[in-house]
Amino acid sequence: xxxxxxxxxxxxxxxxxxxxxxxxxxxxxxxxxxxxxxxxxxxxxxxxxxxxxxxxxxxxxxxxxxxxxxxxxxxxxxxxxxxxxxxxxxxxxxxxxxxxxxxxxxxxxxxxxxxxxxxxxxxxxxxxxxxxxxxxxxxxxxxxxxxxxxxxxxxxxxxxxxxxxxxxxxxxxxxxxxxxxxxxxxxxxxxxxxxxxxxxxxxxxxxxxxxxxxxxxxxxxxxxxxxxxxxxxxxxxxxx
Amino acid sequence: xxxxxxxxxxxxxxxxxxxxxxxxxxxxxxxxxxxxxxxxxxxxxxxxxxxxxxxxxxxxxxxxxxxxxxxxxxxxxxxxxxxxxxxxxxxxxxxxxxxxxxxxxxxxxxxxxxxxxxxxxxxxxxxxxxxxxxxxxxxxxxxxxxxxxxxxxxxxxxxxxxxxxxxxxxxxxxxxxxxxxxxxxxxxxxxxxxxxxxxxxxxxxxxxxxxxxxxxxxxxxxxxxxxxxxxxxxxxxxxxxxxxxxxxxxxxxxxxxxxxxxxxxxxxxxxxxxxxxxxxxxxxxxxxxxxxxxxxxxxxxxxxxxxxxxxxxxxxxxxxxxxxxxxxxxxxxxxxxxxxxxxxxxxxxxxxxxxxxxxxxxxxxxxxxxxxxxxxxxxxxxxxxxxxxxxxxxxxxxxxxxxxxxxxxxxxxxxxxxxxxxxxxxxxxxxxxxxxxxxxxxxxxxxxxxxxxxxxxxxxxxxxxxxxxxxxxxxxxxxxxxxxxxxxxxxxxxxxxxxxxxxxxxxxxxxxxxxxxxxxxxxxxxxxxxxxxxxxxxxxxxxxxxxxxxxxxxxxxxxxxxxxxxxxxxxxxxxxxxxxxxxxxxxxxxxxxxxxxxxxxxxxxxxxxxxxxxxxxxxxxxxxxxxxxxxxxxxxxxxxxxxxxxxxxxxxxxxxxxxxxxxxxxxxxxxxxxxxxxxxxxxxxxxxxxxxxx
Numbered sequence: 048x049x050x051x052x053x054x055x056x057x058x059x060x061x062x063x064x065x066x067x068x069x070x071x072x073x074x075x076x077x078x079x080x081x082x083x084x085x086x087x088x089x090x091x092x093x094x095x096x097x098x099x100x101x102x103x104x105x106x107x108x109x110x111x112x113x114x115x116x117x118x119x120x121x122x123x124x125x126x127x128x129x130x131x132x133x134x135x136x137x138x139x140x141x142x143x144x145x146x147x148x149x150x151x152x153x154x155x156x157x158x159x160x161x162x163x164x165x166x167x168x169x170x171x172x173x174x175x176x177x178x179x180x181x182x183x184x185x186x187x188x189x190x191x192x193x194x195x196x197x198x199x200x201x202x203x204x205x206x207x208x209x210x211x212x213x214x215x216x217x218x219x220x221x222x223x224x225x226x227x228x229x230x231x232x233x234x235x236x237x238x239x240x241x242x243x244x245x246x247x248x249x250x251x252x253x254x255x256x257x258x259x260x261x262x263x264x265x266x267x268x269x270x271x272x273x274x275x276x277x278x279x280x281x282x283x284x285x286x287x
Numbered sequence: 288x289x290x291x292x293x294x295x296x297x298x299x300x301x302x303x304x305x306x307x308x309x310x311x312x313x314x315x316x317x318x319x320x321x322x323x324x325x326x327x328x329x330x331x332x333x334x335x336x337x338x339x340x341x342x343x344x345x346x347x348x349x350x351x352x353x354x355x356x357x358x359x360x361x362x363x364x365x366x367x368x369x370x371x372x373x374x375x376x377x378x379x380x381x382x383x384x385x386x387x388x389x390x391x392x393x394x395x396x397x398x399x400x401x402x403x404x405x406x407x408x409x410x411x412x413x414x415x416x417x418x419x420x421x422x423x424x425x426x427x428x429x430x431x432x433x434x435x436x437x438x439x440x441x442x443x444x445x446x447x448x449x450x451x452x453x454x455x456x457x458x459x460x461x462x463x464x465x466x467x468x469x470x471x472x473x474x475x476x477x478x479x480x481x482x483x484x485x486x487x488x489x490x491x492x493x494x495x496x497x498x499x500x501x502x503x504x505x506x507x508x509x510x511x512x513x514x515x516x517x518x519x520x521x522x523x524x525x526x527x528x529x530x531x532x533x534x535x536x537x538x539x540x541x542x543x544x545x546x547x548x549x550x551x552x553x554x555x556x557x558x559x560x561x562x563x564x565x566x567x568x569x570x571x572x573x574x575x576x577x578x579x580x581x582x583x584x585x586x587x588x589x590x591x592x593x594x595x596x597x598x599x600x601x602x603x604x605x606x607x608x609x610x611x612x613x614x615x616x617x618x619x620x621x622x623x624x625x626x627x628x629x630x631x632x633x634x635x636x637x638x639x640x641x642x643x644x645x646x647x648x649x650x651x652x653x654x655x656x657x658x659x660x661x662x663x664x665x666x667x668x669x670x671x672x673x674x675x676x677x678x679x680x681x682x683x684x685x686x687x688x689x690x691x692x693x694x695x696x697x698x699x700x701x702x703x704x705x706x707x708x709x710x711x712x713x714x715x716x717x718x719x720x721x722x723x724x725x726x727x728x729x730x731x732x733x734x735x736x737x738x739x740x741x742x743x744x745x746x747x748x749x750x751x752x753x754x755x756x757x758x759x760x761x762x763x764x765x766x767x768x769x770x771x772x773x774x775x776x777x778x779x780x781x782x783x784x785x786x787x788x789x790x791x792x793x794x795x796x797x798x799x800x801x802x803x804x805x806x807x808x809x810x811x812x813x814x815x816x817x818x819x820x821x822x823x824x825x826x827x828x829x830x831x832x833x834x835x836x837x838x839x840x841x842x843x844x845x846x847x848x849x850x851x852x853x854x855x856x857x858x859x860x861x862x863x864x865x866x867x868x869x870x871x872x873x874x875x876x877x878x879x880x881x882x883x884x885x886x887x888x889x890x891x892x893x894x895x896x897x898x899x900x901x902x903x904x905x906x907x908x909x910x911x912x913x914x915x916x917x918x919x920x921x922x923x924x925x926x927x928x929x930x931x932x933x934x935x936x937x938x939x940x941x942x943x944x945x946x947x948x949x950x951x952x953x954x955x956x957x958x959x960x961x962x963x964x965x966x967x968x969x970x971x972x973x974x975x976x977x978x979x980x981x
Contacts, residue, residue, distance in 0.1 A: 148916060151919065
């Protein structure tokens with residue numbers, strides 16, 4: 048029961064993403080914002096939604112240690128399950144842990160070829176087979192087009208859906224989609240299928256779905272925010 | 288003791304395994320001229336480092352017992368306690384940190400913040416011990432002190448700020464740039480004993496300036512004077528900057544970071560300088576005791592040698608001359624020949640001989656004043672006892688002592704060994720509260736329990752060597768426990784009224800599970816249904832059932848019993864009757880409350896070269912382990928998992944063989960979790976077998 052109720056809270060669906068889009072093999076999503084706005088918190092909540100749907104989630108963090116990432120999951124999960132029975136929540140948490148694997152890298156040690164080798168190792172040794180991957184900690188000022196393109200092929204071949212966090216910088220005045228294009232090596236090389244921007248707005252952080260094609264978005268969706276005190280996703284009507 | 292107390296430093300050196308603590312201490316002793324030759328931890332000369340006085344320490348190259356010594360550096364007296372890095376010997380670190388004023392956290396410049404670094408850091412936090420960090424082994428391939436500083440910030444939440452930057456790294460390590468004086472410091476001579484000061488090399492001027500700016504910015508938070516100097520763009524004197532850094536360190540708001548290589552004798556003198564400059568004197572640490580005559584209200588100790596004595600015994604050692612008691616004097620003076628009170632026992636003790644320790648060598652002194660650490664001979668006490676002058680009745684708070692998680696049966700092969708074993712066990716358990724021993728009532732076996740396999744291994748080896756005990760060690764056993772999962776009411780009447788003195792009692796209430804606390808008893812009986820004088824007997828009766836659960840005979844925890852009704856008989860009710868009633872009520876309710884068996888789950892962290900990580904992860908999976916994640920650090924990977932203790936016995940051998948001895952692991956208690964059904968069946972079978980053969 049608790050699981051079904053929590054699945055309904057998936058922020059991506061609230062933002063109007065179709066299930067096909069969010070679960071397409073090889074699809075890339077990106078959450079962009081400046082440092083410290085809430086990308087990790089948002090991605091962890093998306094990841095929890097996937098775990099609830101019995102997907103295996105691999106969380107890659109560039110820079111943060113394993114324990115810190117684990118704490119994020121714990122905090123977000125128990126915030127989400129606060130209204131529910133404590134014992135059921137705990138049992139569900141233990142269940143989710145079996146489908147989650149955290150892999151962290153020091154910034155200077157990370158590259159995509161190393162990552163693919165690690166993932167292949169986990170799969171071949173029957174240790175862990177991910178279906179949904181979070182890569183948290185990319186910086187937008189590093190052009191990684193060719194690497195990313197190869198990684199996208201790898202993701203499509205292996206059936207992964209991947210969400211990235213992309214840190215933008217104050218000096219970058221271009222819009223997030225343009226910044227992503229620059230990362231990919233040009234508009235024609237765009238690799239991202241889904242794009243979300245986190246934008247501080249007065250006392251809240253708006254979660255904005257952006258188009259990756261410069262066309263208007265196909266459907267209207269409920270505006271979402273991140274509550275800075277808990278970093279939980281909330282709907283606009285909860286603000287009033 | 289002529290050094291003014293403001294120039295005394297009582298410091299501990301703590302770190303993860305093999306970070307270089309003992310090597311560092313060996314250098315401290317050499318440069319302060321306490322020793323005249325350096326001996327390496329596992330050196331070719333076979334002598335071993337000074338602080339590793341135990342044979343076993345020298346052989347294994349590990350520190351087992353903390354060792355104390357003192358030295359003088361630039362008019363300061365520094366008392367040093369070198370502590371073990373293995374989590375199995377965590378009690379030694381707890382002890383040291385309880386009585387020390389400051390600490391040096393030693394980190395490997397390649398390994399960085401490792402699992403036991405996190406544990407000792409938590410221990411330092413628990414006792415509010417200011418610390419500075421020394422990044423060691425900067426001569427090693429892969430050394431990266433700035434990465435380690437980042438890890439200090441991210442993993443340990445320290446506001447870590449370098450006060451030096453390295454000149455060269457790995458094989459090119461030459462010296463350091465001191466960011467306070469903005470000079471390059473080199474260490475010449477066979478043992479780095481000759482310090483040479485030069486201008487900063489051109490290639491490092493920019494970095495040094497940038498890092499100094501960061502240092503000034505971080506330190507200015509703790510000094511208005513420094514902030515003003517920065518804002519007004521005045522020149523910042525070394526004295527002002529040092530003072531600000533010191534303030535930050537004392538408040539635990541800043542962790543100054545120094546670096547070098549103990550093995551290559553680079554930077555050690557500057558670590559001693561940093562200890563003098565940034566770590567507190569005994570006067571700068573707030574120490575509190577509990578006033579026994581005033582409901583244990585906290586009392587701040589003055590640190591004044593003229594005030595009544597307050598001293599804490601923090602470590603015992605049984606030697607050829609009797610029991611040696613290490614003490615820290617917080618207030619007053621402890622004098623040879625004088626009499627003091629042991630607050631716990633209330634008895635008077637006369638102090639015979641007082642010594643200062645230097646590893647296993649002793650120096651007789653007449654007294655120990657407030658702020659100093661020494662040792663007493665011939666005083667019967669236990670670790671954690673407080674000694675005071677007769678007029679002052681306070682007690683220091685006890686140290687945190689973790690519960691043991693592993694035990695095994697030991698049996699002496701002959702009578703002589705049996706007697707010696709008893710003496711050995713008595714001594715070891717007195718010295719180390721995490722090492723416990725008892726005789727099993729059911730099997731008559733002597734059981735020893737401790738913090739890990741290594742912990743027990745070491746004591747067994749010490750019994751063999753020091754007490755000539757010929758013994759057989761059985762298989763280790765796990766500290767399972769029982770708990771309940773459902774609330775259930777009970778209503779039990781105990782009646783024995785068949786003539787003569789009878790027994791009668793009735794207790795009704797609820798038995799329910801709780802997540803925290805081991806056992807909670809609540810009385811909600813009203814209207815005198817159970818006379819008040821029998822309520823303690825009810826509680827006693829319930830508690831007596833907890834040591835051995837009715838189901839599998841393991842300790843019962845996580846339970847709350849609320850009694851809300853009952854009945855008594857004017858003649859036949861008694862304390863004994865109500866104890867028996869409580870036991871009966873417990874039995875009645877227990878199985879209805881759906882008991883489950885829980886096992887200790889350990890947090891296991893394995894550091895392994897990349898090439899073996901697949902095998903290592905596989906081996907953890909085979910042991911019902913749940914891998915939380917992995918952290919990639921260059922050519923090494925750190926794997927974190929939660930694994931049942933029952934599956935970890937003998938794992939060190941398995942790990943060694945699968946990784947060619949290149950991996951190491953640490954294990955510490957994490958939580959208790961329910962045992963899976965298949966494992967439960969095995970345990971039940973084993974227990975049945977044991978019962979049949981007993």
